[in-house]
Amino acid sequence: MRLDVVTIFPEYLDPLNVSLVGKARARGQLDVRVHDLREWTYDRHNTVDDTPYGGGPGMVMKTGPWGDALDDVLADGYETGSHGPALVVPTPSGRPFTQELAVELSERPWLVFTPARYEGIDRRVIDEYATRMPVYEVSIGDYVLAGGEAAVLVVTEAVARLLPGVLGNAESHRDDSFAPGAMANLLEGPVYTKPPEWRGQGIPDVLLSGHHGKIARWRRDEALRRTTRNRPDLVERCDPSVFDKKDREMLSILGWRPGPDGRFGRDPEAVEQ
Numbered sequence: 001m002r003l004d005v006v007t008i009f010p011e012y013l014d015p016l017n018v019s020l021v022g023k024a025r026a027r028g029q030l031d032v033r034v035h036d037l038r039e040w041t042y043d044r045h046n047t048v049d050d051t052p053y054g055g056g057p058g059m060v061m062k063t064g065p066w067g068d069a070l071d072d073v074l075a076d077g078y079e080t081g082s083h084g085p086a087l088v089v090p091t092p093s094g095r096p097f098t099q100e101l102a103v104e105l106s107e108r109p110w111l112v113f114t115p116a117r118y119e120g121i122d123r124r125v126i127d128e129y130a131t132r133m134p135v136y137e138v139s140i141g142d143y144v145l146a147g148g149e150a151a152v153l154v155v156t157e158a159v160a161r162l163l164p165g166v167l168g169n170a171e172s173h174r175d176d177s178f179a180p181g182a183m184a185n186l187l188e189g190p191v192y193t194k195p196p197e198w199r200g201q202g203i204p205d206v207l208l209s210g211h212h213g214k215i216a217r218w219r220r221d222e223a224l225r226r227t228t229r230n231r232p233d234l235v236e237r238c239d240p241s242v243f244d245k246k247d248r249e250m251l252s253i254l255g256w257r258p259g260p261d262g263r264f265g266r267d268p269e270a271v272e273q
Contacts, residue, residue, distance in 0.1 A: 001029070001030055001031070001106075001108070001109060001110070001111070001159075001160075001163060002031040002032075002033070002077065002082050002109065002110045002111070003030065003031065003032045003033070003110075003111050003112075003113065003156060004032075004033045004034075004035065004073050004077065004110075004111070004112045004113065005032070005033070005034045005035065005112075005113040005115065005149075005152055006035045006037050006066070006069050006070065006073060006112070006113070006114055006115075007034065007035070007036070007037060007113075007115050007147075007149055007152075008036065008037045008038055008048055008117060009117075009147065009149055010034045010035070010036050012147075012149040012150075013032075013034045013149060013152065013153070015153055016032050016034070016153070016156060019157075020157070020160060020161055020166055020167070021156060021157055021160045023166075024160055024163065024166045027165075029163055029164075029165055029166060030160055030163065030166075032156075033073075035069060035073060037065055037066070037069055038065075039069075040064075040065040040066075040068040040069040040072070041064075041065050042064075047062070048061055048062060048065050049061050049062060049117075049118050050062055052119060056119075057119075058118055058119035059118040059119060060118060060119050060120065060121070060122055061116055061117065061118060061120065061121045061122060062122060063122045063124055063125050066114070066121055066122070066125045067125060067128065070087075070112065070114070070125075070129060073112060074112070077110060077112075082109065082110045083109060083110065084108060084109045084110055085110045085111075085112055085133050086105070086108050086110065086111055086112070086133055086134040086135070086136060087112050087114060087126075087129050087130075087133055087134070087135045087136065088105070088111050088112065088113045088114070088136045088138060088152075088155060089113075089114050089116075089121075089126060089135060089136065089137045089138070089148075090113070090114075090115050090116070090138060090139075090140070090148035090151035090152060090155070091116070091120065091137050091138070091139060091148065092139050092141075092142070092143065092144050092145075093137070093139065094136075094137030094138045094139040095136075095137060095138060095139065096138075096139055097138040097139060097140050097151075097154070097155060097158070098178060099158070099177070099178035099184075100178070100184070101136070101138065102155070102158040102159050102162060103162060105136065105155070105159045106159045106160075106162035106163055108134075111159070113148075113152045113155070113156075114148070115147055115148030115149045115151065115152050116147065116148050117146070117147040117148075138151070138155065139151075140154050140155070182220075182242070183223065184242070185227075185234045185235070185237070185238040185242070186223040186224065186227045186234065187223060187226045187227045187230060187231060187234075188223060188226075189219055189221075189222025189223045189225070189226050190222060190226075192204075192207060196208065204218065206218045217246060220246070220247065220250075221246075221250045224247060224250050224251060224254065225250075225254060228251070228254050228255075228256060228266075232266065235251070235256065235264055236263065236264065236265055237263070238263070238264070239263075240258060240262040240263055240264060243264070251264055255267050
């Protein structure tokens with residue numbers, strides 16, 4: 001996979017040289033190229049922003065530098081054999097970045113990121129490149145950052161760990177929170193390692209039992225417990241067909257009941273009890 005990032009703060013992307021992403025780059029599994037947007041400015045102040053039409057506070061990033069930068073990055077990519085680019089625009093007004101979307105992006109051969117600053121990029125830039133390639137406007141949460149570089153780091157790490165060979169154990173992400181399949185709408189439960197006792201605290205006996213079926217059931221129950229506590233919205237919108245008989249029994253114990261449409265909701269009386 002090839003990743004290009006155009007930014008006015010290239011040094012912000014230095015963490016892409018460490019950990020799993022850094023190792024993937026060193027092994028040639030991930031080709032990451034960071035570009036300084038100011039190299040495509042033509043005045044002595046290297047201006048990348050201007051006042052917004054219609055008035056209002058803040059500044060807007062200009063079309064000229066972004067258009068020239070993206071044209072050159074794309075041209076270079078095509079010359080070096082890259083194909084199928086997609087534009088990833090980090091923005092709090094985008095669609096939520098989820099594990100499902102991370103999987104979708106991990107299947108693309110080439111991602112070009114446009115982390116903005118100030119009030120964002122002139123909308124015409126996004127609309128222009130949407131005529132040439134898929135555009136993903138993504139939000140990593142319901143809050144606003146000073147710029148999109150942190151979001152690039154988040155998206156890149158989430159995507160890179162899904163690439164074949166990046167994780168030491170290919171099965172490591174199978175039971176992750178939000179992983180496609182049985183965990184698609186659940187949070188992963190607690191995990192433990194040696195020693196078996198620490199500061200007076202032990203670990204659940206089932207984890208020492210060696211009974212794989214019971215261990216799997218315990219992990220599933222703990223996932224349900226944590227999800228109903230921390231993210232009840234996930235359970236409320238979950239397709240009820242994903243819950244088996246044991247899941248339903250656990251949800252009942254936790255104070256959840258199926259409604260007329262089959263979806264589970266909290267039963268206030270049962271929760272209190």
